[in-house]
Amino acid sequence: MKIAPNLSPAKRAPKFEDGSSLRIPSLQILNQDGSVIAGATVPDLSRAQATKIYSDMLYIRMLDERMQSAQRQGRLSFYMTCTGEEASVAGTIAAFQPQDMAMAQYREHLVLRYRGFTTAQFMNQLFGNLDDLGKGRQMPVHYGSRELNIMTISSPLATQIPQASGYAYGQKLKGKDACTLCYFGEGAASEGDFHAGLNMAAVLNCPVVFVVRNNGYAISTSCAEQFATDGIAPRGPGYGIKTIRVDGNDILAVYAASVEARRIATQEQRPVLIETMSYRLGAHSTSDDPSGYRSKQEEQIWRDKDPIQRMKNWLIAQCWWTEESDTDLQKSYRTEILAELKLAEQRDKPPLGDLITDVYKSVPTHLLEQFQELEAHIAKYPDHYSV
Amino acid sequence: MANSTVREIGNEPKTSKMNLLQAINSGLDIAMATDQRVICLGEDIGQFGGVFRATSNLQKKYGNQRCFNTPITEQGIVGFAIGLAAQGSVPVAEIQFADYIFPAFDQIVNEAAKYRYRSGDEFNCGGLTIRTPYGGGIDGGLYHSQSPEAYFCHTPGLKVVMPSNAYQAKGLLLSAIRDPDPVIFFEPKAIYRASVGQVPEGDYEIPLGIAEVVQLGTDITLLGWGAQMVQIIKAAELAAADGISCEIIDLRSLLPWDRDCVAQSVTKTGRLLISHEAPLTGGYAGEIAASIQQHCFLSLEAPISRVTGLDTPFPLIHEKQYLPDYLKIYEAIVATCNY
Numbered sequence: 001m002k003i004a005p006n007l008s009p010a011k012r013a014p015k016f017e018d019g020s021s022l023r024i025p026s027l028q029i030l031n032q033d034g035s036v037i038a039g040a041t042v043p044d045l046s047r048a049q050a051t052k053i054y055s056d057m058l059y060i061r062m063l064d065e066r067m068q069s070a071q072r073q074g075r076l077s078f079y080m081t082c083t084g085e086e087a088s089v090a091g092t093i094a095a096f097q098p099q100d101m102a103m104a105q106y107r108e109h110l111v112l113r114y115r116g117f118t119t120a121q122f123m124n125q126l127f128g129n130l131d132d133l134g135k136g137r138q139m140p141v142h143y144g145s146r147e148l149n150i151m152t153i154s155s156p157l158a159t160q161i162p163q164a165s166g167y168a169y170g171q172k173l174k175g176k177d178a179c180t181l182c183y184f185g186e187g188a189a190s191e192g193d194f195h196a197g198l199n200m201a202a203v204l205n206c207p208v209v210f211v212v213r214n215n216g217y218a219i220s221t222s223c224a225e226q227f228a229t230d231g232i233a234p235r236g237p238g239y240g241i242k243t244i245r246v247d248g249n250d251i252l253a254v255y256a257a258s259v260e261a262r263r264i265a266t267q268e269q270r271p272v273l274i275e276t277m278s279y280r281l282g283a284h285s286t287s288d289d290p291s292g293y294r295s296k297q298e299e300q301i302w303r304d305k306d307p308i309q310r311m312k313n314w315l316i317a318q319c320w321w322t323e324e325s326d327t328d329l330q331k332s333y334r335t336e337i338l339a340e341l342k343l344a345e346q347r348d349k350p351p352l353g354d355l356i357t358d359v360y361k362s363v364p365t366h367l368l369e370q371f372q373e374l375e376a377h378i379a380k381y382p383d384h385y386s387v
Numbered sequence: 388m389a390n391s392t393v394r395e396i397g398n399e400p401k402t403s404k405m406n407l408l409q410a411i412n413s414g415l416d417i418a419m420a421t422d423q424r425v426i427c428l429g430e431d432i433g434q435f436g437g438v439f440r441a442t443s444n445l446q447k448k449y450g451n452q453r454c455f456n457t458p459i460t461e462q463g464i465v466g467f468a469i470g471l472a473a474q475g476s477v478p479v480a481e482i483q484f485a486d487y488i489f490p491a492f493d494q495i496v497n498e499a500a501k502y503r504y505r506s507g508d509e510f511n512c513g514g515l516t517i518r519t520p521y522g523g524g525i526d527g528g529l530y531h532s533q534s535p536e537a538y539f540c541h542t543p544g545l546k547v548v549m550p551s552n553a554y555q556a557k558g559l560l561l562s563a564i565r566d567p568d569p570v571i572f573f574e575p576k577a578i579y580r581a582s583v584g585q586v587p588e589g590d591y592e593i594p595l596g597i598a599e600v601v602q603l604g605t606d607i608t609l610l611g612w613g614a615q616m617v618q619i620i621k622a623a624e625l626a627a628a629d630g631i632s633c634e635i636i637d638l639r640s641l642l643p644w645d646r647d648c649v650a651q652s653v654t655k656t657g658r659l660l661i662s663h664e665a666p667l668t669g670g671y672a673g674e675i676a677a678s679i680q681q682h683c684f685l686s687l688e689a690p691i692s693r694v695t696g697l698d699t700p701f702p703l704i705h706e707k708q709y710l711p712d713y714l715k716i717y718e719a720i721v722a723t724c725n726y
Contacts, residue, residue: 101474135507144506151473152506156497162463163498166470166478173426173452173476180470192490196463203458204467358504359543361513361567364596364643367543 024233024245026277029252032305034313036252043256047320053094053114053251054315055329057086057308060110062333063119064282066341067126071286075345076126078140082107084249084281087307088213090114091254092181092274095262096209099178101167103151103160106141107213107280108183115148119336123344135358136350157188161197161210165271168201168208172269179207179265186275187218189232201271202239209261209272210241213248215280220293236273248276249307252314278307349387352378400587407582410553411441411518411574414560415479417590419449422477424514425564427454429464429481438483439520439579465491465517469499472512472569479564485521485573486530492538499569500544513567518560521549522614522664523696523710524577528703534613534665534696539571540642540674546570546595547642551616553584555639558593566595575614582617598645600652604634606724607658610649610675612638615662615711622716631724641671649675650682657688658723662711667695689726692719 029040036042045053064081071079082089089110093102102111109122121133125143128136133145134152144152151160151167164182171178188194189212201208212232216223223231236243242264246253254276261272279302283290290299315321356363356371363371378385405413419425427442433456436443446454457464461482468478482488488495495517503511523532539547546568550556556574563570575582601616602623611619616637623633634652638644653659659679661672676691694711702709 133507133509134505137507138505142505144509146509152509154498154501154505156493159466159494159498162460162466162494163470163473165463166467166472167474168470169467170471170474170476192460192462193466193494196458196460196466199458199460200463200467204455358508360546361503361511366643366646 019229019234022234022237023230024243026245026247027253027257028247028250029256030250030310030314032310032313034310034315034317041256043252043259045252045255047318049094050315050318051320053090053255054308054311054321056110056113057090057311058326058329059113059333060086061308062330063109063122063337066334066337068282068286070341076140078286079126080106080141080285081282082110084302084307085213085215085276085278086110087251087254087311088211088248088276088278089183091251092183092211092258092276095255095258096181097178098149099176100262101149101151101164101171101178101180102183103164103167103180104153104183105157105160105185105188106153106155107185109141109143111183112143112145112148112150115150117143117145117148119340120344121145123340124347127344127347128349129344129347130350131347132350135354137354158184158191158193158197160184161193162200163197164208164210165197165201165204165206168206168271169204172205172207177266179209179262181209181211183211183213185218186212186214186223186232187221187226189235190226198235198239198241198271198273202241205270207265207269207271209258209265209274211274211276213276213278215278217280217284217290217294219284219288220290222294231275231277233273233275241271241273243273243275245275245277248278249305249310251307251311279305400589400591402585402587404583405553405586406580407550407553407556407575408439408441408579410557410586411560412443412445413586413588414557415442415445416448418479418561418564419445419453421590424475424477425453426471426476426478427481428457428468428478430457430459430483432456432481437481439576441518441574442481461487461489461491462494465494465499468515468517469494469502469512472514473502473510475514477514477564479516479518482517482519484531485519485535486533488517488519488535495539495545495571496542500542504544511567512569515569516563516572517570518572518574520576520579521573522575522577523701523706524614526703526706527701529700532701532706534573534663536573536641537665537669537671540671544569545642546640547573548595548640549573549575549613550639551575551613551637552578552582553586555593555599557586558591559595559639561590562592562595565592570595573613577614578617593639596640596643596645598648599637599639600634600648601637602633602635604632604656606632606656607660607720608634608636608649608652608656609716609720610636610638610659610661611663612641615664618711618713618716619662621713622720625713625717626720629721631720633720644675646678646682649679653679653683654686657686659687660692660694660716660719660723662694662716664696664711666698667693668698670695689723692723694719
């Protein structure tokens with residue numbers, strides 16, 4: 001048992017460390033034009049998986065565009081896009097197995113798409129209708145699916161981080177070839193739960209992979225106002241966690257890092273931290289307007305680094321993709337999304353009884369009484385309370 | 388008092404003399420022995436067995452993967468335990484003092500309590516139990532004395548349990564651990580060693596949500612929970628010498644609470660006194676009083692009386708004056724009966 005920290009060789013002068021010596025470089029494999037950087041190793045990725053990853057990124061871009069418009073048309077109360085960060089999410093989830101639990105923040109709906117969440121399921125949640133797995137209880141984009149091993153999203157930031165450590169510990173006790181994948185943003189990393197979760201994961205050797213999407217902004221607060229250091233990655237070694245930083249707009253870099261991260265988590269039974277460097281091209285949510293806090297020029301710099309365009313360039317260079325197939329796919333996604341949107345907004349809302357179920361496993365007497373009073377009141381004024 | 392609920396056990400069980408801590412330890416031991424999924428975690432609970440020794444020998448018996456120390460991070464302990472429960476384990480997390488539960492407030496109130504509801508029952512953390520010692524009487528001052536139960540009783544999705552003696556502690560703890568919803572289990576640390584009684588050595592459960600009528604009476608109903616029951620019973624003895632017959636109810640579970648039991652008693656006695664150590668304003672007595680006056684309005688002979696701590700932080704030097712002790716309860720009984 002280690003009693004005290006290892007002592008470094010003694011110093012003879014009072015020189016302080018400020019972390020500036022710990023500059024963590026970013027892994028990059030692809031240039032924006034789709035060519036491979038000299039000396040970089042391309043990860044083993046089949047044509048089938050590469051095109052699936054790309055198609056899912058494209059799908060989410062189409063979904064985000066359509067649903068953002070739907071919100072502006074007043075058909076939807078709220079929406080959040082993943083625009084600009086598609087590779088950070090697709091490249092990570094693609095390296096994991098279906099038995100791995102994924103716990104996300106709220107900008108990672110690509111995880112659901114990758115595991116087979118259907119367009120109808122997205123729409124049912126967004127419109128909180130009868131077929132929403134969450135029974136219409138949460139705001140739009142709070143998806144979740146037991147079948148797909150994707151934990152239901154919760155609005156409070158960073159709460160999923162210590163939970164992911166605990167979930168992974170449970171997987172480890174069961175001796176499964178499984179780990180937990182946990183996403184959060186660089187802003188959420190300022191929460192106490194970040195420290196709690198990473199420290200516990202390291203001390204208790206939990207097979208969990210933390211992915212911090214550094215997208216530059218927490219609503220309007222830029223990185224410069226969020227932390228004084230070089231991003232989040234330098235914190236990893238402080239906890240004793242193996243850490244890597246990647247170009248989050250480079251699908252091959254994200255994927256290569258994630259494959260190795262999963263191997264470390266499951267085989268070495270210890271946590272890993274990945275920081276994906278990217279940019280939130282859209283607003284924080286439909287309730288936000290970035291023009292008040294950042295410039296169009298800054299946005300353009302990142303638009304030119306579009307992760308979807310970069311992957312498409314690479315796929316075309318591989319002769320695995322064409323502009324024609326791209327156009328066709330976009331068209332078919334748009335058609336499908338619009339059709340399901342129309343169906344979902346017309347579907348009935350969940351029954352009133354869902355108001356009181358699932359608070360507890362069984363409905364307690366006091367809650368049943370409150371509900372009966374409510375029903376009697378609504379029966380008196382049915383028009384006022386109609387959904 | 389300790390033997391008053393033996394009726395809840397089926398056959399004559401083999402019992403032995405235990406204090407409340409030993410009963411907790413025995414309950415944890417049985418929970419871990421009967422269910423491989425049960426895991427104990429918290430600060431200093433491993434080899435050391437916890438600062439009060441509630442988890443003594445559990446690590447030795449079940450290994451350091453199922454009973455282990457955590458770093459000092461209450462929000463981490465509860466968050467970690469929620470993850471364990473969601474994964475299918477049955478975590479029993481210890482928060483060393485209830486005064487230190489507040490860093491975990493978000494994880495308890497926003498996460499554990501809402502896990503099942505917000506996911507439409509796709510996920511739940513019902514296996515979670517949080518054990519924590521609460522209450523004054525140990526010269527603990529502001530931060531080793533608080534009774535924070537009301538904060539949690541205000542949160543749908545949680546169950547809140549507070550045993551008052553060794554027998555209850557073990558039976559209620561086993562129920563809490565096996566309950567399908569997250570439970571906060573407040574342990575009365577002032578009587579951890581003082582409360583001694585015959586406790587079955589084997590496995591038994593006391594159902595949650597059901598109060599215990601400790602003593603039948605006709606003039607006034609006295610209601611409390613946890614360590615406060617000691618003061619209430621003592622006050623009832625003083626009142627009996629004056630010819631006042633007190634019915635005593637130990638609530639045991641605060642959320643959900645056994646309103647029918649209390650209402651039935653108050654309908655009979657016409658008077659109710661509720662006592663807790665926590666401050667008056669926003670205390671759980673207020674909720675009970677409101678509910679009982681609604682259900683027993685025509686039976687009430689006097690205003691419902693609350694004997695509680697003052698609306699101050701928990702004091703140190705003036706702890707004795709602050710606490711709602713048996714003399715204050717006795718005076719309130721007399722005043723209520725003479726109203």
